[in-house]
Amino acid sequence: MKLRKVTAASATVLALALSATACGSDNGKDSGSTGTSGGDKITVGIKYDQPGLGLKTPDGKFTGFDVDVAKYVAKELGYDEKDIEFKETKSADRETALARGDVDFIAATYSITDERKQKVDFAGPYLLAHQDLLIRADDNISKGDDLNGKKLCSVTGSTSAQNVKKDFAPKAQLKQYGTYSQCLGALQSGAVDALTTDDSILAGYASQDQYKGKFKIAGLKLSNENYGIGVKKGDAEMVKKINAALEKMVQDKSWDAAVTANFGPANYQNEPAPKIGNIVK
Numbered sequence: 001m002k003l004r005k006v007t008a009a010s011a012t013v014l015a016l017a018l019s020a021t022a023c024g025s026d027n028g029k030d031s032g033s034t035g036t037s038g039g040d041k042i043t044v045g046i047k048y049d050q051p052g053l054g055l056k057t058p059d060g061k062f063t064g065f066d067v068d069v070a071k072y073v074a075k076e077l078g079y080d081e082k083d084i085e086f087k088e089t090k091s092a093d094r095e096t097a098l099a100r101g102d103v104d105f106i107a108a109t110y111s112i113t114d115e116r117k118q119k120v121d122f123a124g125p126y127l128l129a130h131q132d133l134l135i136r137a138d139d140n141i142s143k144g145d146d147l148n149g150k151k152l153c154s155v156t157g158s159t160s161a162q163n164v165k166k167d168f169a170p171k172a173q174l175k176q177y178g179t180y181s182q183c184l185g186a187l188q189s190g191a192v193d194a195l196t197t198d199d200s201i202l203a204g205y206a207s208q209d210q211y212k213g214k215f216k217i218a219g220l221k222l223s224n225e226n227y228g229i230g231v232k233k234g235d236a237e238m239v240k241k242i243n244a245a246l247e248k249m250v251q252d253k254s255w256d257a258a259v260t261a262n263f264g265p266a267n268y269q270n271e272p273a274p275k276i277g278n279i280v281k
Contacts, residue, residue, distance in 0.1 A: 042079045044070045045089030045097055045106035045230075049181045052204025052262045053109055062086050065200075066227075068258040069126055069249070070107040073229065076245035090178065092157030095119045098232045105242065106230040109201060113159060121235060122228030123242035125278070126255070128271040129198040129225040131160050133218040134187065134206060141194060141218050144168025150193040151175055153183040160196045163223055180205065188214065198225045203268040226274060246276045 046066055047054035053064040067086070074084050089097050089108050097103050098120050105123075112122050135141050141150075147169035154161035156176045165172055175192050177183050184205055186192045195202070199217060206215045229246075231238045249255045250273045259270050 041083050041085055042074050042077065043085045043087050043103045044074065045094065045103035045108055046070060046086050047090075047108045048088045049179050050109065050201055050204055051208055052268075053201060054107075055204075056086075056088070063262075064204075065127070065258050065262040066107040066109065068262065069229075069246075069255075070105075072249045072254055072258075073105070073107070073242050073245040076248065077241060090157065091155050094157075094230060098230055101232065104231075105238065108230075109198060110228055110230050111159065111198070111225040112228040116230075120230045120233050121239050122230055123239045124228035124246060124276060125226035125274045126229065126246050126249075126276070127200065127227040128274045129200040129227065130221040131163060131196065131223040131225055132199040132202055132220050133222075134184075134195040134197075134202040134215050135193070135218055136187065137214055137216050139193070141220075144220060144222060147172040147194060149173070151191070153177060153186055153192040153195045154197060155180055155183065158197060160198070164196055168222065184211070194218075196222075200263065200268060200270070203263060243277050250276065 046062065046064075048056040050064065050066075054062070054066040055064050056062055070086075071081055071084065075081070087097070087103050089103060089106055091108075094106050094108065094110060095116070098106060109129075110116075110122075111129075112125055116122075133141055133147075141147065144164060145168055147164060148171040150169075150172060152161055152164060152169070152172040153175045156178060161172075161174050161176065165174060175183075175186065177186065180195070180197060180201060183192065183195045187195050188211075195205075199221070202217050205211060206217060229242050231242070249258075255273050263270055
């Protein structure tokens with residue numbers, strides 16, 4: 001039998017092949033990958049300026065109900081907390097961030113609407129909030145049409161102000177800013193008369209030490225806002241896994257603990273946990 005001479009180059013190739021086979025991951029995670037298959041890191045879109053929901057503190061930490069939900073979900077997907085990379089996703093940027101793959105999922109007071117469902121898929125909902133108004137403590141707005149002729153603030157990309165103009169106060173003067181913090185500053189200075197968004201968000205702002213006693217929530221409950229976790233359109237597997245994580249969070253009472261920890265100081269009267277997987281407008 002004639003033996004083939006093994007060259008140095010072919011030996012190197014053989015060694016590399018054997019090494020790759022022997023060193024395959026035994027934990028199901030592919031280094032550098034993200035998504036439902038698991039990976040070394042997962043990127044989650046949140047808000048950075050919403051106290052009680054999604055806030056980046058001066059020391060670089062992240063706090064809030066959305067953050068706690070995101071951490072729980074990521075853990076159920078197989079990621080340690082140290083492997084989560086939080087990325088700021090403003091209201092106007094959420095659909096684009098998912099479509100481009102900048103984030104794996106978004107937990108950022110992301111109300112489920114028919115229009116948004118054309119562009120992204122949702123898991124959840126995981127919180128039912130209501131659209132309301134934040135006004136100065138000495139002002140009085142008792143119904144939606146009281147806003148006619150007044151200056152109404154919300155953030156670019158949010159549906160809140162458009163809902164008010166369409167359904168309650170068509171003559172309201174809409175002022176849009178990039179963040180809710182900017183709206184809050186405008187409300188404090190008198191540049192606008194009301195800030196509209198979800199009551200959960202408003203409660204977080206009103207409870208901050210520097211604003212206590214200066215603002216109040218009107219208590220109008222202008223709409224139902226079902227918060228969902230946004231994922232890239234067509235990723236049914238991710239939706240399924242996140243829904244399972246959310247169901248577990250409710251069942252083991254971690255959901256209740258997160259509500260108390262984040263909304264309790266603002267005396268926010270939250271609704272019970274919604275039915276997971278019941279995607280409604």
